[in-house]
Amino acid sequence: MRPCLVLALMLALPAMADGQGAPVVPVAPGPDVELARDLVERGQILPLAKVLALLQARHPGQVVEVELEYSYGKLVYEVDMITRDGRLIEVDLDAATGAILDLDEEDD
Template identity: 35%
Template structure:
């Protein structure tokens, strides 16, 4: 079951051009490995967490390794049309930042 979730999350990360990877971004293969090893939560559960904070539609997502931890960065278009940046600690699920995008 864990393997299926990890593969699903890896596929989700690699779909389309939603994720633009920079030097500190985590590859979809590494994300799947981290999920399987239990080092980070499933990306699906982290997206559910973000949408519980700001209901809407996820328009962009990146998993990054910053300051010694994994951070899942999401852009959300809220139901009212506003755009939000939401950062979540990928290991704990803690919401680190919720900020309206300019």
């Protein structure tokens, strides 16, 4: 498995709702996406839409980048987002549970 699976980069459009309030993030097709889809189907990780909905409930904002990577000894969704008050934050979430592992405010 590659150390980093890029799921979506620099999303230009805001996430759309799936009818249940969960954001739907456009993702380019490719082998990384297929691998992530397989992990979801096997129940090893949560779907990205569910993880983003959990994140939005605690830290509302605009998602600009999502990566699935191996960190902390597990698969982690790394989400860069702009908060409602304009701060750029990076949030690491356990891909299996959606639990927030780390939250850093970017200095740039």
